[in-house]
Amino acid sequence: MTDGPNGRWFDCLPSCQAQVPCGAGWHPVRWEAGQLRLPEHPDAEAELVLAALGGEKAGCVRLAEAWGRHTSDLSVLAIGPRGPADEIAVGWDDVAAAEQAGPGGSGGFLSGLSGAPGLPGLPRWAGGPGSPPAPLRRLASPPQAGGLRARQQQGSAEAEQARRRRLDMLSLLSLGYGFQLRLAGQVAAAHAEAPDATTRPALVAAITGRLALIAEQWLGIDPGQVAVSLHSGPGWGQLELAGAGDKRQLRVALPASWLARVWACGLALTGGQLVVAVERAGWPRARVLALRAPGADPVPLDVHARGADAPHWDV
Amino acid sequence: MNREGAETYLRVLAESQLRGPMTAARGQPWPLAGSAKLTMVSQALTAVHALEGEVAADILADLDLAVSVRQRPESPIPPPSAPAGTTGATGTTGATGATGARPRPGRVRFARTGPMIRPPAWPSAFPAGARGPERPGPERPRPGAPDRFVPVGLRIPYRDEVLSGEVFLMSFAHTASGARFAVAWRVHSSFDPDRAYPGMVPFGDFAVTDDRGRRYHLDFAGEGPDLYGEVELRPEPPDDLRWLDISAPGGRSVRVEADPAALAAVAEPEVSPLTLSPGEQLLITLAERLLTVTPDLPPDLRRQLSAMSPGPLHIMAAGIGDVIAALQAADVLSPLSPVPGQLAAVCAGMRVSGHGITAPPAYDLPEPWLSLLAFYQRRKPDTPPVPDGYAAVAAALPELDGIRLALLGLLNADGSSWIKLLARGLVPESRTGPFGIDYYFPLSFWIRDNGGRWHAGRPALVRQAHGEWVVKLQLVPPLARSTTSIEVLAAGSSAQVRVRLPLRWGYPQ
Numbered sequence: 001m002t003d004g005p006n007g008r009w010f011d012c013l014p015s016c017q018a019q020v021p022c023g024a025g026w027h028p029v030r031w032e033a034g035q036l037r038l039p040e041h042p043d044a045e046a047e048l049v050l051a052a053l054g055g056e057k058a059g060c061v062r063l064a065e066a067w068g069r070h071t072s073d074l075s076v077l078a079i080g081p082r083g084p085a086d087e088i089a090v091g092w093d094d095v096a097a098a099e100q101a102g103p104g105g106s107g108g109f110l111s112g113l114s115g116a117p118g119l120p121g122l123p124r125w126a127g128g129p130g131s132p133p134a135p136l137r138r139l140a141s142p143p144q145a146g147g148l149r150a151r152q153q154q155g156s157a158e159a160e161q162a163r164r165r166r167l168d169m170l171s172l173l174s175l176g177y178g179f180q181l182r183l184a185g186q187v188a189a190a191h192a193e194a195p196d197a198t199t200r201p202a203l204v205a206a207i208t209g210r211l212a213l214i215a216e217q218w219l220g221i222d223p224g225q226v227a228v229s230l231h232s233g234p235g236w237g238q239l240e241l242a243g244a245g246d247k248r249q250l251r252v253a254l255p256a257s258w259l260a261r262v263w264a265c266g267l268a269l270t271g272g273q274l275v276v277a278v279e280r281a282g283w284p285r286a287r288v289l290a291l292r293a294p295g296a297d298p299v300p301l302d303v304h305a306r307g308a309d310a311p312h313w314d315v
Numbered sequence: 316m317n318r319e320g321a322e323t324y325l326r327v328l329a330e331s332q333l334r335g336p337m338t339a340a341r342g343q344p345w346p347l348a349g350s351a352k353l354t355m356v357s358q359a360l361t362a363v364h365a366l367e368g369e370v371a372a373d374i375l376a377d378l379d380l381a382v383s384v385r386q387r388p389e390s391p392i393p394p395p396s397a398p399a400g401t402t403g404a405t406g407t408t409g410a411t412g413a414t415g416a417r418p419r420p421g422r423v424r425f426a427r428t429g430p431m432i433r434p435p436a437w438p439s440a441f442p443a444g445a446r447g448p449e450r451p452g453p454e455r456p457r458p459g460a461p462d463r464f465v466p467v468g469l470r471i472p473y474r475d476e477v478l479s480g481e482v483f484l485m486s487f488a489h490t491a492s493g494a495r496f497a498v499a500w501r502v503h504s505s506f507d508p509d510r511a512y513p514g515m516v517p518f519g520d521f522a523v524t525d526d527r528g529r530r531y532h533l534d535f536a537g538e539g540p541d542l543y544g545e546v547e548l549r550p551e552p553p554d555d556l557r558w559l560d561i562s563a564p565g566g567r568s569v570r571v572e573a574d575p576a577a578l579a580a581v582a583e584p585e586v587s588p589l590t591l592s593p594g595e596q597l598l599i600t601l602a603e604r605l606l607t608v609t610p611d612l613p614p615d616l617r618r619q620l621s622a623m624s625p626g627p628l629h630i631m632a633a634g635i636g637d638v639i640a641a642l643q644a645a646d647v648l649s650p651l652s653p654v655p656g657q658l659a660a661v662c663a664g665m666r667v668s669g670h671g672i673t674a675p676p677a678y679d680l681p682e683p684w685l686s687l688l689a690f691y692q693r694r695k696p697d698t699p700p701v702p703d704g705y706a707a708v709a710a711a712l713p714e715l716d717g718i719r720l721a722l723l724g725l726l727n728a729d730g731s732s733w734i735k736l737l738a739r740g741l742v743p744e745s746r747t748g749p750f751g752i753d754y755y756f757p758l759s760f761w762i763r764d765n766g767g768r769w770h771a772g773r774p775a776l777v778r779q780a781h782g783e784w785v786v787k788l789q790l791v792p793p794l795a796r797s798t799t800s801i802e803v804l805a806a807g808s809s810a811q812v813r814v815r816l817p818l819r820w821g822y823p824q
Contacts, residue, residue: 078329078377079384088384166380173384197319205326209333224331 007281178309185264468707485724594648636671700730
């Protein structure tokens, strides 16, 4: 996302800091103006060279690498927090435990797509009520050894990749809510400029999941009654409340940049109003466009922040 | 097809499923119904090719991890000391400022979480078997020679020092991949009368000669310890084969007419066009799976199926409404399609609740569906087991959606009815669909008996045989031995075919 006249996406965010295990102790890592910094490792690149030659890679450096791997990873939006009340409780002991664990796993949903027999992912039926149909028996010749080996190798590589990815995610989540917000903002900003068919679904879902909770607070509407689409072109977007009762629906069109500029900066619901855009970014004072109610025109609001890692804004 | 709409639907559904773990008390397991619904929708979208399996796997993996990091079942562990004002798990307060103190997280448990492993790519054809490379399939040149499917209906008794029994020839088929008989058999052993194995039938001792005096032998090519399968005729006979004489050890010689022209003509198949969207075809498959679920239920439940309310199948149906909405979002199901309403009527007829279909039930159901619903509503879904028997039946059907089917035989065994098919054009498919639907056999298959009752053919086994596929369908409900003729109805997305066939039954002695 380019820097517009209304500032960079993170201009409404202050710096934040967390401690991470590094070597035998704990080191600070710092997020500042859209960058992750390692105060205890001023020459991280040199450390990486040493690590490549067989030296141990510092925990801070590993974390910075993980951060760098995921700054445009839309999965961050799918896994990370939807709001301040959505507590993600991951600690470094979880990371350590995941590091100890092998690449295996119990399957989760995934086995449902693997062609495995039965209905993995569904409740265990045990032949009881509603038992799923018996799977179709497939009889085939046994696979050749070479092909089997290749598939096993591929499976191992994918499992290791999955383990690495999970470790990355747990490490990044362990940094706490402030960093989770900022990483989500960075990811959203990376895709906000020109969302395409491959990124729009994840962006729509990410806005839906977050806006639905905000709309519940704002209007008391059921989160399931919020339908989001991506707005492109001039203007802040569109918002209308239609229907009544069970058929009530809040239809919202917002630009993808809303995630980074508004939501990630903690501005989404300020002074009981829905913030739809940032007119002048800044910390701790900014000017935003906000809606008092569906159907109303957005009005500029001067807002000021308190708090640090996860800012809270007041009118 | 709107792939973006499909992916968006699944991702937004995943968001809605995550709200439970976000708001539920910590330590409460995530309701399994959520994962079931999401799995079902993802399977439906991949089934109609609106969503790549890898994308679906990624979405589910992300949700799996998202749920896991929100479940904190253990008591908080005191955090290590860390500088004040820091955030993150090592901080004393977690996030600082207005959000207040955050409790120290406990161990994240991945009780349900597996690594993000993509579904394995299924080979385009099965690799060579233990018996060596598969012979070339239907592509093997056999210029000018049409396939031949001949109903037989002959019983061949045999006896040697230890074994005795009988082989029932249901049909003879000669296609590009060879010549074979569909057979059923009974084996009696003086040592172990209770057991029977295909290998115990001394097919190697059977003498086979044709109308020109050429000799052949029979090779068992079955599918396991069943009492029916195929035996191949080796070497391959000529295309103008007229008959075969088969002599079993200790038995008499029987003559098998192998020329269909020598037999009474059967009616030509009638083909009529259909225009089903991929979404409609999937929903029809779901409806038919629901209608044929009884073999999966324990006998007690089968008997109570129509009397219980809410019905025992409501768990199975959870998520159908979301599947329909997802198919509509993917533009593979028209909002005007009658099929969702018909599926709702099937659910209503089977007392399936909680399906979430918003379309009102439409009672102009296809005749086979009505027949099966009537079968359930007569409260006799668990009919007395049908006695064993074998019916000679053979016919080739016109191509449906690129698949050619030929009927090889019909048998009643183990209290169930089965029909054997030879199929060409099936595509190996690793995906599993909603309700455990397997996409190896994507056609709808029904049989109407001469009493007017319909029987659904539910895929039970698919086995590759030299580039062709042997498919075994279980008929629900079973076919009575009094059936003297059947009408076969097979349907794909673009056409359906009907053909009437006489049945010639034989029974084990």
